[in-house]
Every structure is written in structure tokens, then in C-alpha cells.
Amino acid sequence: MRLKDLGERRIITEIRRRLGGRRRKDVRLGMGDDAAVVRSPKNLVITSDLLVEDYDFRKALHPPRLLGRKSLNVNLSDIAAMGGRPLHAVLGLALPRQTDWKWLSEFFRGFREASHRARVVLVGGDFSEARRIMISVTVTGSAETFVPRSRARPGDFIYVSGSLGDAAAGLRLLKSGRRRGKGRAVSPLLKAFLDPAPRLELGSLLARKKLASAMIDVSDGLTIDLTHICEESEVGAEVELCRIPLSGALRRFSKNPLPLALNGGEDFELLFTVRPGDVPRLRRLSRRFKITAIGRITAGNRILAVDAAGRKKPLKIRGYEHFKS
């Protein structure tokens, strides 16, 4: 069964049935009217992400269920980076008429899994035809205290959650045709790219406890995202290369994993800065969350890499590899 056999009305009815939620008290009017009406927090966080076929994902390589999860989760990662709590989502979907109903059904399943997990209610959206799949998700949330990119100060410690470079390695595996993990070694790398997890709990804690002075999620790669923090805060930084957290899977994948960790994008880990006086309080969190200090914020505007011998070199900005067609 393909979409063209269903018609737009049936598709919208299905979206509503499978994904629409009016059950929560804060949703006064859910999907199916001209607009949704929700009870809103005073401080509303809004973010939006596009996923375009052949640029941000390849249909043949991305299982639709995981794509559904990722299309919401990349937005939740932005909410996490503000220290917010997600509440409502809106889904815009443009699909070719030839799209298989089974594909869409699996996409919905994944989207629903991610929204249930984060307690996000889908309240609206739009549907259109297109030659290539285009997914546009907007998420709103609350943030009584929020963490911008612009408040890092010289002397702050630079931290990152999780490990870096796995998603970029996963993307390379996919591009080289090694889709399925041969044994356990590669599957975490594929998962990092295909099915990233937003760091909502950590982000929200860092904001509520006022532990992070500046924060961003690593979506364009550590180098670019650290540059964003430095530019917005008008500071520089020194990153100790030997402290960059690398997974065992990444080390097994590559003899030279550092470039992937520095420039590979889509890690969706949190990169944040912490005032020296707050470091002891932060360390208590490290029992529950994997966080690593990777450097310090400096005065000026230079972003330097420090190698194991203590030599300093400018950290080169290199864009990460998308799919290209």
C-alpha cells in the first residue's frame, strides 16, 4: 500500500490516530483544528530542525523507525542544551506519493517511542507532497532557568558529556556500505548516528542547579560548537586533546580517532562550561552521568588545541560530512 492509494485525508486521520494526543491536561485542543491550543509555561523554549532526504539521511540506510526517533530527538537535544523540559511537538512531513505505507507506519512508531519517552505530546502538523522526504519538527518546552551559549568566562572549565566521534564513524560505516554490524564492535557506532539519545536529564539538572555557565549540544562537531560558545561569549579556549572522551568502539574502528571526535558532527552530547567554584558540585553528578573536563576557557578569542607534550596549536575548523547527492 502506497500513500497515493490512501489520499491526504486518510493520511492525516492516521497521523492523528497514531500520534495525536489530547489526553494530557495541558493540551486544550490537540491535532485536527486550524491550530493547537496548549497551556504554556511562562518561559517558553522553541526549537526547530529539518531533516532532508539525501542530505541529512539516506532512506535506504536509515530504518524508518529510527528516523522517526531521530527526527524528534535532534530537537530534544536542543531543548536539553538550553536546560529545558520538552512539552509539545509539531510535525511537518512532505513525502513522495510512492512512499510505502509500511515505511510511514514505522516512522510513526519511532516518533511515538521518542515522544513517549520524553513525555512530549504531538499537537499539530502539516502534510504535503514532495519528490524527496522532508521532515520538519518544532518542539516547545519550559525552562525556568535556561543556559545560553553566551555566558562562558575566562577560567571556566569546559566539559562534555558521553564520548565524541561515534556518530561520525557510524556515518562512515554507512557510506562505505557496512550497514550491519559484523559482531559487536561497530553496532554502537551505527546506533550513535542512526538513533542518538538527547541528554535531557543532564541538561535540565545543569540548568536547575545553575552548574553550567554556557551550554550547546554537539551537532556540528566539537570544534564548530566550541567556536559558537567562544564567539557568543567573546572568549577563547584551550582544549587538551588527550582528554577528549573516545569510546572503545571508536578506538577499535580507527587508529586515528581524534579527527572524528573533533570534527564529526551529530554527537548530540552536551558541551558546557563551569565556573571553577562550581566544579566540586558538578563532580557529584559524575556518579550518574559520564562527563569529562576537556579544557579551559581563556581570555582573548583564540581556540587552541593542547597536545600530550603541552604544545599549543590553533584548533582547525572543519565542517562535518553530510550525505551529499
Place this chain on the structure above:
Amino acid sequence: MRLKDLGERRIITEIRRRLGGRRRKDVRLGMGDDAAVVRSPKNLVITSDLLVEDYDFRKALHPPRLLGRKSLNVNLSDIAAMGGRPLHAVLGLALPRQTDWKWLSEFFRGFREASHRARVVLVGGDFSEARRIMISVTVTGSAETFVPRSRARPGDFIYVSGSLGDAAAGLRLLKSGRRRGKGRAVSPLLKAFLDPAPRLELGSLLARKKLASAMIDVSDGLTIDLTHICEESEVGAEVELCRIPLSGALRRFSKNPLPLALNGGEDFELLFTVRPGDVPRLRRLSRRFKITAIGRITAGNRILAVDAAGRKKPLKIRGYEHFKS
């Protein structure tokens, strides 16, 4: 100058410079962070629309400035249909690398015109590459009282603002190659399709004064949109065909304009129902707004057209003509 010569960062900087607004007090954090943070009303209205090249518009036929306006205004029309007041917008834009910078610049100009006019602040967005242009706009607003589709009752009068069918005629003109008006006769029809105006003031008044019992904007065509009201309200309707408001331009364009007015989409007029006891209060608004009573809500679920001789026939649902490729 084409986008590929600029790079994504420069494009985002330009979007921020040309469209971003942090100036208003309710915007605590505007474009340029992971997410925007705004002061929100208690009752938040959210709506989202996609415009896809070759399906919803043709690049060669739609001046980019007017497309920029339309991409916001179709969302504002949804806010109007809830009786809301728009506040903030988020813009997702996927563009081919070959896109001319001049095109994008004109698009931004139109978007800014529409947002200034409605006092909407662009607070965020995303940018990606694509083979065809894809525009995704999400708008939030406030609505202390809002009007759903679901509260029409038998006996209510059915009203529509403005006149119907002009946009469908404009689309036909464009498709047949008559892009520029030869004289004054066709230009309002082209304008209706290329540059529709949202009925924000009327929608908001109807909600605040509790004059409308149910409301929708006419985007899929009168027949389909009236069907939405009837289905959601579990009622029927009778529409008097001779009362459908038709513009002089439409009458000059076609000897048989009624099908265009009944099934043509994208009018972006307001279709609403009014309790009989509220009609005298509503009439006072007709000095400021063009509104026309076109029928009554009935018990049951049949939607009937009544001709000049009083004969009743079921109103046929026909989808309106998109661009197709």
C-alpha cells in the same frame, strides 16, 4: 551570487541579521542559540505549514517576495481562524545550492514585511540543503478565548468573510501562462493566489466578542472546510448558492464562477458559524468587515446546496487543484 558560494554559516548570519528580532521585551533569547526563549501567554496557539516547490508553488511563477509573505501569512490565517493573536515564528528553509542570493534576499524581504505587519518576531529556525525549495513555518500566538471547529449547532448561521474563488482563478491564470494581468481585470485574482492576506483582526474580534461558535479558514475550499466544521461539530448544513460572495473580477474571469468558489482552495477567508441570537451583534461588524451569511447549520450530517429555485442537492466534495509535477 549563489548560495553555494556563501556557505551555511553566512546564510544563517544573514537570516539572523535580516529577520532575527530580539528587540521585543517578550523575546528573552532570539535567534542564534540552540533554542529561543520567549515569555509566553498562558493559552498558547501553535500552527505549522509546509510549502513545497512544484506542489504548493512554482518558483518561476511566484515572485520570491510574495512567496516570503505567503509562507508566513498562511500560518497567520490559521491563527486568525482560532481567534488568536500571533506572537512568534520559526522558519525552516531547505534550498538548492544553486539558489540565487537575490532570490533569497527577496524572500526574506517579503517574510519581514508580513511579520512586521502582524507584529510577529522570528525567533529561530533551521537551514538545510535540498533539491527543491521547501519552506516550513511554525507560528505561536495567544488566545485567551479561542474558537474550535467543533461547536457549531443546528440553527447557527454560516458566514464567510471576503469573497471566494479568486485564488483558484488566479492559480488557473498562472497555470495557463497568463502571469501578468492584462489590464485591471485579472490582477486581483493573481494577488489572491500569490499574496493572500490573513484575516487576523476579524478572527480575533469574533473570538473576543464570542460571536463565532465555530470557525475555520478556507484553505482547502469552502466545501471541504465546511465539511470539517460539520464533521467536528456532528451537524449538517445548507448553503444557499446564490449567496456565495463572488468578486467582480471572478465574474469577469468566468461565466461559471461557482465551482471555483465552492471547490477552489487557498482563499484564506474565515468561515464561521453564529448563534441566531448573536446575529444582531455580528451585523455591527459588517460596517468594518465584508461578511456574508451563506446558509444555516442543520441537524443530521448532510451538507446540502440550495439553488435559486429552492432545490436541494448534496454539496459534492472535490479537492482543489494543486500544482502537480
